[in-house]
Amino acid sequence: MQKDLSKLTAALLAAAKKNGADAADAIAVTGTSVSIDVRAGALEHAERSEGVDIGLRVIVGKKQACVSASDVRDETIQTIAERAVAMAQFSPDDPYVGLADAADLATDRDASSLEMFDPQDEPAAEELEEDARRAEAAALALDGISQVQSASAGYGRRQVHLAASNGFEGGYERSDRGLSCVAIAGTGSEMERDYFGDSRIFQADMMTPEDIGLRAAQNTIARVGARKPKTGTFPVLFDERISSTLLGHLLAAVNGGAIARGSSWLRDGLGEQVLPSNLSVTELPHRKRTSGSRLFDAEGLPTRERAIVQNGILMGWTLDLATARQLGQTSTANASRGVSAPPSPAPTNVSLTQGEQTRDALIKDMGTGLLVTSLIGSSINGTTGDYSRGASGFWVENGEITYPVNECTIAGNLHDMLKSIVPANDARTHLSRVVPSILVESMTIAGA
Template sequence: MAQSLETLTAALLMAAKSAGADTADAIAVDGTSVSIDVLNGKLEHAERSEGIDIGLRVMIGQRQACVSASDTSPDTIQTIAARAVAMAQVAPDDDSIGLADPAQLASGWDAEALELYDPAPEPDPATLEENARRAEAAALATTGISQVQSASSGYGQRRIHLATSNGFSGGYARSSISTSCVAITGSGADMERDYYGDGRIFAADLESPEYIGEMAAQRTIERANPRKAHSGAYPVLYDERVSSSLMAHLLAAINGDSIVRGSSWLRDGLGEQILPTTMSLIENPLRPRTSSSKPFDGEGLPATPRSIIKDGTLTGWTLDLATARKLGLQSTANASRGTSAPPSPSVGNIALTQGDKSRAQLLADMGTGLLVTSLIGSSINATTGDYSRGAAGFWVEGGEIKYPVNECTIAGNLRDMLATLIPANDARSHLSRVVPSLLVEGLILA
């Protein structure tokens, strides 16, 4: 019988102690992934993977090392523990290294309340293939679609268990299911494409394959016969499907690793107004049925909601134990952990304050400018916040969409951009990043 993940992590800790480690933490992850691709109504590709990965971090004084493996035999566990200790003995000293104080560790969590795992039976490959086929057929049935580039459906599940030598042991499971479609209109050099997809934890929540195919087709047809955008300073409306990228740039700037290095354009922004005073940015790792929810972080600290930005003001950084110690602060329980590397800070679920206007109303307010639905490439200066990205979308005049545009560049500075945000009310609440369409004033288009 296969060992439980809890048993594996306990064995790793025991081996680390026997090999000479002062302290250690261990993680075990097992999972299944199934992916199905359909083309022209026929199965094109099917893939399934299963496996268990284990990871061990050992600490000797203020030195650490990490080792991982996909073999869980007792001999392998003993071997990787000995190797980790040998590596730690020659690693450089780092005063920020160390496990959490036992009083900081999570206890009494309820992983089931987060609804991260669908208890329904795993869908068989034929069901996933049928979902992809139905999405493709719906797209091809739409007038103006010349072909479907891809239609896919997938399922995944995994279990995670974390244990530390100072008393923490806990795990949880999560699952996911998805369907997506990429449609093409036109031919030759005049081809345009777009996509739509949906991913959920529970299969019952997934949008229908027909809707996914129809949405991919509709978006694609809207992009037919694009023109060039005007050059100059114009307002830009980031559609909900790409608006979260602005928050991603902000979150990268407040990540503890960037702050410790002094390489962030927000390194001096703590306590300053970053967004309009009507807007807040909330992280909630305990939101049910959301892909990035979790009961505890990668170092065993309890996951708790926090206001990253409150009423426009930046309240704190995103920290794990190491970055918090380097800055003389407390961890925000944002440690992310894989099997092959030490923890590092990262953010999961976020929600930005929504406005009281629809996207159409914001288009009317902007008058003339650009509606962005796709971003291409990225040139972001992490130190200054200077921003430049390729974009495609729609030209707007008189508050109405006039024609599609592509091959344009939008440029500005993130500090200035975030300070002028005007949110719509169209964010999708089931996503990990709940961010509505965002209107930004005065960007440079070329």
């Protein structure tokens, strides 16, 4: 299939040149996806999809346009090339558009070294269904669980091939297998639910369905009897399951697109302290068996390890070629793209420095406050950093969890929140974002 994708991108580039494009890049993606849902011991939903998608970006002078299709016939390729060039001619000039210089392109393009694809055969639908049944049964076996809302198993694989008129050509193959379970305790207005799941590139690394179902059930039982917490200003501990959202807000704020638009709360933060001095945020694009890994970005530039934040200091933006040119800097090889849009900057694998304490130790240290295990809705002002989200979890008194809570709001400003964080040591290191539980020194909690 990889050879077929290469032929598709070559045909797209040839058609673009034939129709008058000065430069072009092309992407072809083929994928298979299988999903199975089980409920009450019976198969509730089964879906399988397969397809090939192609995308073409053409550059005419300083104008660009993108066209995509899921039809890969020769006549379709010619048609989208004609349309792309015609669209580009009527587009406004973009002084920052352009492909990478040939001398800067990645030379190592053998993505097999990253182990992003499991060569094991695709699991049969019956095997995925059995996984979901086992997870559901394990959840229902725990006293107090009244039903399982869903037990879902899935598998996916895809191949991506990129090519450009500057001479770049490269591709990679990815796979993933996942299983999740949502359990419910109680009935009516006293109903509570929670979940657990696992997703891996290599199927042999997966947790057992029994472990996943049990974890989902335990998380749910712990929420029984939830009520509103106190209102006031308290420490807030973000559980590892949702702590990566805090890092996500930081990554969004240092994205070159937001910086170029002037719409980031960190637009003037380069070289300034944004985290405690003992913490760093590092991008590691070459980690094996990790979903965000890649040897080259969507513009063919070689990826490399870099410090986004070092010892608390913001070191740089996340850039593709266009945002780098606009900001007068050099691309950090973070271009990402799909078939229907031009490249835009996005991070790969990111890790926050882990702490020395366990989550339980941080709970003891926080005294009185809120342990957040679930976030609901979002009101984040990307320009000012103002933060407000619905939350649920557990109330902590004198360093001990006392009761589950729900229907509350936590609020603060990301400037202040991130400068006071204390990480635990419980991050799951196989994830693309390796972020432990995070204690924020002070937030406003609106509860009872």
